[in-house]
Amino acid sequence: MLVLENVTVTYPTGITALDDVSINIEKGEFVFIVGSSGSGKTTLMKLLMKELEPTSGKVTVCGRDYAKVKRREIPKIRRKIGMVYQNFRLLKDRSVYENVAFAQRVIETPTRYIRRQVPSMLTLVGLANKYKSYPKELSGGEQQRVALARALVNNPEILLADEPTGNLDPKNSMEIMNLLEDVNRRGTTVVVVTHNRDIVNMMQKRVITVKHGKITSDEKKGGYIDEV
Amino acid sequence: MKFSTLWYSIRQGVKNIRRNLMFSLASIGTMVSCLFLFGIFYMIVVNFQAAVQTVEKNVTITVFFDYGLSEEQIAAIGEEIRYREELNTIEFVSAQEAWDKFCAETYGEENASIITDAFVGDNPLANSASYEITLKDVAKQTEFVEFVEGLDGVRSVKNSEAVANGLASLNSLVGYASMAIILILLFVAVFLISNTITIGITVRKEEISIMKLIGATDFFVRAPFMVEGVIIGLLGSAIPVIILRYIYENIIEYLMARFPIINILVNFVTTEEVFATLTPLCLIVGVGIGLFGSIFTTRKHLHV
Numbered sequence: 001m002l003v004l005e006n007v008t009v010t011y012p013t014g015i016t017a018l019d020d021v022s023i024n025i026e027k028g029e030f031v032f033i034v035g036s037s038g039s040g041k042t043t044l045m046k047l048l049m050k051e052l053e054p055t056s057g058k059v060t061v062c063g064r065d066y067a068k069v070k071r072r073e074i075p076k077i078r079r080k081i082g083m084v085y086q087n088f089r090l091l092k093d094r095s096v097y098e099n100v101a102f103a104q105r106v107i108e109t110p111t112r113y114i115r116r117q118v119p120s121m122l123t124l125v126g127l128a129n130k131y132k133s134y135p136k137e138l139s140g141g142e143q144q145r146v147a148l149a150r151a152l153v154n155n156p157e158i159l160l161a162d163e164p165t166g167n168l169d170p171k172n173s174m175e176i177m178n179l180l181e182d183v184n185r186r187g188t189t190v191v192v193v194t195h196n197r198d199i200v201n202m203m204q205k206r207v208i209t210v211k212h213g214k215i216t217s218d219e220k221k222g223g224y225i226d227e228v
Numbered sequence: 229m230k231f232s233t234l235w236y237s238i239r240q241g242v243k244n245i246r247r248n249l250m251f252s253l254a255s256i257g258t259m260v261s262c263l264f265l266f267g268i269f270y271m272i273v274v275n276f277q278a279a280v281q282t283v284e285k286n287v288t289i290t291v292f293f294d295y296g297l298s299e300e301q302i303a304a305i306g307e308e309i310r311y312r313e314e315l316n317t318i319e320f321v322s323a324q325e326a327w328d329k330f331c332a333e334t335y336g337e338e339n340a341s342i343i344t345d346a347f348v349g350d351n352p353l354a355n356s357a358s359y360e361i362t363l364k365d366v367a368k369q370t371e372f373v374e375f376v377e378g379l380d381g382v383r384s385v386k387n388s389e390a391v392a393n394g395l396a397s398l399n400s401l402v403g404y405a406s407m408a409i410i411l412i413l414l415f416v417a418v419f420l421i422s423n424t425i426t427i428g429i430t431v432r433k434e435e436i437s438i439m440k441l442i443g444a445t446d447f448f449v450r451a452p453f454m455v456e457g458v459i460i461g462l463l464g465s466a467i468p469v470i471i472l473r474y475i476y477e478n479i480i481e482y483l484m485a486r487f488p489i490i491n492i493l494v495n496f497v498t499t500e501e502v503f504a505t506l507t508p509l510c511l512i513v514g515v516g517i518g519l520f521g522s523i524f525t526t527r528k529h530l531h532v
Contacts, residue, residue, distance in 0.1 A: 079443035106444040
C-alpha cells in the first residue's frame with residue numbers, strides 16, 4: 001500500500017532529512033511513526049502526499065510509482081489519502097458542514113450525496129449538532145474531529161495523521177485515537193506520526209522509529225522506544 | 229466539469245468577495261481610479277484629435293482649368309479626382325458662382341446685386357470655374373496636388389502647404405504622445421491592480437494549499453478566484469464608465485451653455501461616439517486584468 005525503497009531526501013540547504021529509508025506498510029495496517037522533532041517525520045508525510053520529490057529512491061502509494069505520476073494526476077492520488085494535521089488546517093471562514101462538504105465538492109460529488117454523507121460523517125465523529133459552527137467556535141478536540149471527518153468523508157484507502165494529538169489534551173487525544181482505530185477497523189490503512197509516548201504505549205500497534213533521518217527500529221507490536 | 233461544480237465555483241467566487249471585503253474593495257477602488265484617469269485622458273485626446281481633424285477637413289484645395297475647356301472635359305477631370313481615396317469632398321464652382329460669391333463677400337449680400345447687374349454678360353472671373361476639394365487626411369495633400377497637377381486640362385492648383393504640413397505634424401505628434409501616455413496609464417493600471425489582487429490572493433495561500441492537499445484540481449482551486457477576478461473587473465470598470473459618462477454629458481452641456489464661443493471652435497465628439505470605444509475598452513481592460521491577474525497569481529500558489 002505504502003512503499004518507500006531506499007529513499008533519501010536532501011534539502012537545497014544541504015540538510016539530509018531522510019537517509020536511505022525503506023518502509024513497507026500493508027493494506028489495513030495501523031502504524032505509528034515516532035521520533036523527536038527534526039527526525040524526518042514530516043518530510044516522510046510530505047513524500048507520501050507528493051508535496052515533495054525524493055532526491056533518490058522510490059515512493060509507491062496505492063500501487064502508483066510517484067516518479068511516474070504526472071502533475072495533473074496528483075489530485076486523483078491525494079483523493080485516496082485522507083490527511084489530518086496537528087494544526088487541523090480547516091478553512092476558517094467556512095462552517096463545519098462546509099469544511100467537510102468541501103472534500104466532496106473537490107471530487108465533484110453531486111450535492112444530494114453531499115447532503116446525505118456529510119451529516120452521517122459528522123455524526124460518526126460526534127459533531128452532528130455543531131454543523132453550523134465555525135472552526136474558531138470549536139475546541140481543539142472538536143476541530144480535529146472536523147478535520148478527521150473531512151479526511152474520511154471520501155472513503156480514503158489511507159489515512160495519514162501528522163501529530164493529530166499534538167495540540168490536544170489527553171482526554172481529547174484518546175478520543176481521536178479511538179476514532180482512528182475505528183476507521184482502521186473498517187479497513188482503512190492508518191499511519192500516525194507522533195511523539196506522544198502515552199498514546200503509542202497504550203495502543204500497542206506497529207511502531208517505526210525514525211532518528212536523524214534513519215529508521216532505527218520497526219516493531220510489529222509495541223510501545224515507544226526511548227531515544228538513547 | 230459538471231454543472232454543479234460550475235455553479236459552486238460561481239457561488240464561491242461571490243462569497244469570496246464578501247469574505248475578503250477589504251481586499252475586494254481595495255481592488256475595485258484601484259481599478260476605478262486607474263480606469264477613471266485613463267478615461268479622462270482618453271476623452272481629452274479624442275476631442276483634441278477630432279478638433280484637429282475638423283480643421284484638416286476645412287483645408288481647401290482649389291483646382292483651376294485650362295482656358296476654353298469644355299464642360300465634358302471638366303467633368304472628366306472631376307471623375308478622375310473622385311477615384312482618389314484620400315478625397316473627402318469635391319464641389320464644382322462655376323465661373324458665375326465664383327463671381328457671385330466674390331461680390332457677396334466683398335460688397336455684402338445687399339449690395340452684391342448692384343455689382344452683378346452691372347457686369348451682366350461680362351464675368352470678370354470667366355475661366356475661374358474650379359473644383360473646391362477637401363481631403364480626409366491632410367498629410368496626403370502634397371501627393372494629391374502632384375497628381376492633380378499632372379492631369380490634362382488643369383491650369384493650376386492652389387493650396388496651402390504650410391497649413392497642411394503644420395496640421396499633419398501636429399496630428400501625428402498628438403497621436404504618438406497620446407498613445408504613449410495611454411500605454412503608460414494602462415501599464416500603471418495593470419501593475420497596481422494586479423498588485424492588489426496578488427495581495428488579496430497571497431493572504432489566502434493557506435486556503436489554496438489545503439484545497440490542493442485534499443485533492444482539488446488546479447482548475448477547481450482557481451475557478452472561484454477567476455469568478456472573483458471577473459466580478460471585481462466588471463465592477464471596477466463599469467463604475468468609472470458610468471461616472472465618466474455622466475461627467476462627459478454634463479460638462480459638455482455646461483461648457484456649451486456657459487461659453488458659446490466653444491461651439492464655434494470645437495465640435496465635441498458625441499457621448500455615444502466616445503463611449504462606443506471607451507466602454508468596451510474599459511470593460512476589456514478591467515475584466516482582462518481581473519481574470520488574468522487571478523490566474524497568474526493563483527498559479528504561484530498552486531504548486532503544493
